[in-house]
Amino acid sequence: MNGEAGARTKKPPASGLREAAPHFHGHRQRLRERFMVAGGAALADYEMLELLLFRAIARRDVKPLAKALLARFGSYSEVIAARPERLREIDGLGESAICEIKLVEAAARRLARGTLEKRTVLSSFVDVIDYCRTAMAYAEREEFRILFLDKRNALIADEVQGVGTVDHTPVYPREVVRRALELGSCALILAHNHPSGDPTPSTADIRMTRDIIAIAQPFGIAVHDHLIVGRHGHASLKGLKMI
Structure with a gap:
């Protein structure tokens, strides 16, 4: 067997039989x-x-x-x-x-938070709502978040204080106020999500908010609002005159 016979080369496929390119x-x-x-x-x-x-x-x-x-x-x-x-x-x-x-x-x-950090929080409440919706509206479990503000209502910290089930997050008002004092915060915005999508405040939401307000007030800490966000919108307890 000579070298040419032994070294067989693969013939290119006939044009009609060429492998088709993937459909994508x-x-x-x-x-x-x-x-x-x-x-x-x-x-x-x-x-x-x-x-x-x-x-x-x-x-x-x-x-x-x-x-x-x-x-x-x-x-x-x-x-x-x-x-x-x-x-x-x-x-x-x-x-x-x-x-x-x-x-x-x-x-x-991070993009939504960056927008919030560049301005006084209460002067652009739409940005606060947008940030809370971005952070929590589509979460599958309830999260309770607090925006800690200084005396000029600028953001000091944004912290998730608790993650619960699909319809409940344990919140301890005294722990909320204790954390505000640690950070030197003069005001709070509370926020949590309803995984059901419906942001309507529950009786427990209203009661818990009022408990935090009552404990925070003697320390000179204001609670500006409690926002509830869901896939179908948001609710403000202050806007609804529930606090």
Whole structure:
């Protein structure tokens, strides 16, 4: 057997039998270009999720995965806010993709907080509401958050004081006031979420707020408001004249 016979070369496939390109060939670049030209408002929720998943999943059509996430959680916002353990229930969604999703959530919160930190809180109450909705509206469990303010109503600290179940968070009024004294805070804005989506204050919400006000008052600490946020809007106890 001579060398030429032994070294066989693979023949290129006939033009009619050439392997077809994946059906999503070029889709990623086209979607990126559409986003850069028209912005996120021009894209559907599943397309925004596709863009997000591109970074973590390099060589796969991610449209079915994006639609599976929406089918499970309901909306883009609810996917982004979903807990990692819930995201792990989705077939095909690995840790890299989950990290990308949670990174977007953290970036949104930091952006909203940055806007809040640059101004006197009470002079831009819309920003306070936007921040609380960004931070908590789509959370699957109740969170009780406090904005601690100085005498000029500028933000000193923003802390989550408790995380509870789907419909209850334990709050201890004396601990709230103790923390305010530690920080040298002169005023508070209380906030928590209703995972049900309905921000209507409960009797327990009103009672707890009034308890905090009563304990804080002798120390010269004002409670400006208690905001309740949900997927379907927000409620202000002060605006509703409940405090």
